Amino acid sequence: MESQYKASSNGVIEHGITNGGEEKYVAVANKRKMVGWSLFLRVAAVALGLAAAVVLGLDKQTTTVAMQLVPTLPPVNVPVTAEWHYLSAFVYFLAANAIASAYGAISLLLILANTRVANRKIDVIVVVLDLSTTALLFSSFGAAAAVGIIGHEGNSHVQWRKVCNVFDKFCVQGAAAMLLSGGASLVFFLLVAISILNHHNKY
Amino acid sequence: MESQYKASSNGVIEHGITNGGEEKYVAVANKRKMVGWSLFLRVAAVALGLAAAVVLGLDKQTTTVAMQLVPTLPPVNVPVTAEWHYLSAFVYFLAANAIASAYGAISLLLILANTRVANRKIDVIVVVLDLSTTALLFSSFGAAAAVGIIGHEGNSHVQWRKVCNVFDKFCVQGAAAMLLSGGASLVFFLLVAISILNHHNKY
Numbered sequence: 150m151e152s153q154y155k156a157s158s159n160g161v162i163e164h165g166i167t168n169g170g171e172e173k174y175v176a177v178a179n180k181r182k183m184v185g186w187s188l189f190l191r192v193a194a195v196a197l198g199l200a201a202a203v204v205l206g207l208d209k210q211t212t213t214v215a216m217q218l219v220p221t222l223p224p225v226n227v228p229v230t231a232e233w234h235y236l237s238a239f240v241y242f243l244a245a246n247a248i249a250s251a252y253g254a255i256s257l258l259l260i261l262a263n264t265r266v267a268n269r270k271i272d273v274i275v276v277v278l279d280l281s282t283t284a285l286l287f288s289s290f291g292a293a294a295a296v297g298i299i300g301h302e303g304n305s306h307v308q309w310r311k312v313c314n315v316f317d318k319f320c321v322q323g324a325a326a327m328l329l330s331g332g333a334s335l336v337f338f339l340l341v342a343i344s345i346l347n348h349h350n351k352y
Numbered sequence: 353m354e355s356q357y358k359a360s361s362n363g364v365i366e367h368g369i370t371n372g373g374e375e376k377y378v379a380v381a382n383k384r385k386m387v388g389w390s391l392f393l394r395v396a397a398v399a400l401g402l403a404a405a406v407v408l409g410l411d412k413q414t415t416t417v418a419m420q421l422v423p424t425l426p427p428v429n430v431p432v433t434a435e436w437h438y439l440s441a442f443v444y445f446l447a448a449n450a451i452a453s454a455y456g457a458i459s460l461l462l463i464l465a466n467t468r469v470a471n472r473k474i475d476v477i478v479v480v481l482d483l484s485t486t487a488l489l490f491s492s493f494g495a496a497a498a499v500g501i502i503g504h505e506g507n508s509h510v511q512w513r514k515v516c517n518v519f520d521k522f523c524v525q526g527a528a529a530m531l532l533s534g535g536a537s538l539v540f541f542l543l544v545a546i547s548i549l550n551h552h553n554k555y
Contacts, residue, residue: 237501288497299439342483
């Protein structure tokens with residue numbers, strides 16, 4: 150049994166054991182399959198992040214609420230509007246998803262270009278930036294979820310009243326944006342995890 | 353110039369180039385230095401996460417606010433209390449930091465035991481769990497920060513009034529817990545990044 154180290158097309162050295170030559174080709178085939186999966190996941194991350202940013206960016210609802218302006222007169226219907234940028238957590242959420250999808254698109258181009266040039270440094274930079282994007286998306290998800298829960302449930306201790314009973318459509322659209330962003334977060338998480346599993350098992 | 357692959361004490365194969373024998377020993381020394389740094393960072397992560405959980409868990413403030421109960425009578429001083437578990441984001445924050453520090457301690461023991469047994473699978477599991485802990489801590493930081501900002505600034509659009517002008521000590525202690533947790537988040541992030549840099553440069 151003889152060990153072989155071979156530089157692959159994307160700059161990662163592959164370890165094939167030429168036990169009749171078969172295992173080596175299985176390893177190369179598995180490697181290609183995994184690179185294909187990673188590219189698919191990256192495209193999915195870009196689409197999910199972009200969709201989350203757009204769905205939240207278009208989130209706006211105007212409705213009327215009955216307000217008792219003068220105690221002796223009947224209540225008046227007053228128009229009220231909810232927009233995504235009213236809450237700083239949602240601004241952060243939209244910015245994070247926009248940055249994540251833009252980075253995802255750039256990294257996709259870098260990886261596709263790198264399969265020919267085979268620069269290992271680019272591979273490392275992409276994984277560390279994937280990790281940073283994962284952290285960014287998870288923090289923005291936490292921020293939006295925390296505000297979303299207060300908007301949905303309210304909090305009697307600090308007298309913050311729920312607003313989703315009034316802005317129902319606004320809250321549903323916000324929840325959809327969070328679902329999309331949650332997907333993008335998990336995909337970036339998976340990309341880092343796959344890279345770790347791939348490189349830590351490379352001996 | 354001849355390449356050598358050698359299994360190190362912690363199960364990772366080291367690549368030393370015997371260019372006069374010196375470079376090999378430099379690589380081994382660097383490796384040891386890095387393992388030492390990783391252990392130090394892990395101890396710091398445990399301490400920071402635990403401190404964040406304890407500082408928030410002890411966060412409680414009772415104060416009095418002047419309330420006009422009956423319009424014809426002067427305002428009455430009413431005692432009001434703020435506790436960390438009044439807001440679900442803070443409950444999540446405390447749980448996340450407790451889990452992170454407990455996991456950090458367990459992983460520390462696993463790594464120390466693994467330096468003798470040299471099981472590569474444990475190495476991979478620890479990095480993936482470090483990544484999960486990073487995601488958990490960043491999401492809890494985002495959640496606590498989003499609620500903290502509303503508590504500090506208030507939000508006129510949804511009529512959520514700021515509470516930090518009343519619960520000043522409560523908010524300062526909460527901010528301290530966040531600072532500690534932010535440190536723990538960054539340390540876990542660094543642990544994953546160091547592992548990626550280490551293993552992706554291993555050829």
